[in-house]
Amino acid sequence: RLGLKMYIPRLIHVLLEDDPDRRLLFCEIMLNEELQGAGIIQKIVWSDEANFKLSGAVNRHNCVYYCFDNPHLTFEEQLNQPGVTVWASISCKGVIGPVIFHNTVDQHAYRNMLTDVIPQIKIQQGNEEFYFQQDGAPAHYATIVRDLLNREFPNSWIGRRGSVEWPARSPDLTPMDYFFWGVVKDKVFSKKPRDL
Numbered sequence: 001r002l003g004l005k006m007y008i009p010r011l012i013h014v015l016l017e018d019d020p021d022r023r024l025l026f027c028e029i030m031l032n033e034e035l036q037g038a039g040i041i042q043k044i045v046w047s048d049e050a051n052f053k054l055s056g057a058v059n060r061h062n063c064v065y066y067c068f069d070n071p072h073l074t075f076e077e078q079l080n081q082p083g084v085t086v087w088a089s090i091s092c093k094g095v096i097g098p099v100i101f102h103n104t105v106d107q108h109a110y111r112n113m114l115t116d117v118i119p120q121i122k123i124q125q126g127n128e129e130f131y132f133q134q135d136g137a138p139a140h141y142a143t144i145v146r147d148l149l150n151r152e153f154p155n156s157w158i159g160r161r162g163s164v165e166w167p168a169r170s171p172d173l174t175p176m177d178y179f180f181w182g183v184v185k186d187k188v189f190s191k192k193p194r195d196l
Helices: 019-035 107-125 143-152 175-188
Strands: 005-007 044-053 065-067 083-091 094-101 131-133 157-159
Touching: 044 107, 044 175, 083 107, 083 175, 094 107, 107 143, 143 157
Parallel strands: 044 131, 131 157
Antiparallel strands: 005 065, 044 083, 083 094
């Protein structure tokens, strides 16, 4: 009865001026494909990387603050903590990965990883039509990566300059970000890891 309100800190991406239009266009393309009976959403192999640091991660859902006014909370994050980058993909047919990178994921490391996992993706998907999705990270946009994707998935990959353009800064549109990594990180950080 004190009049306090509950506030949970939110982490958000800063959107650029044309981002909402690109996001809307992507959603309209997906919706039109679904309305035409293509079932495109079930045909997407969603992929992404996430960073795992020994320092752990703040689970914002466990951080609730009661205040009279919104405190607009932020969290400080220590830079250069030991960690790894992990790649995985998820589709209606299951998960591929994890693939662990101990160093920076540059265009060569990313292309080499794709060369290894593409056969696994093709086996997993069988003879059915599917789309490979990736975001627009610099390593993903490199010419050597796009050439590989154009050769392996002609007219059937979603990403920056792909068959279907992926809207930048849109983690809420991929189940890797709004579901998969949260579940994985909750598991990994349920007990504080001591080593990589």
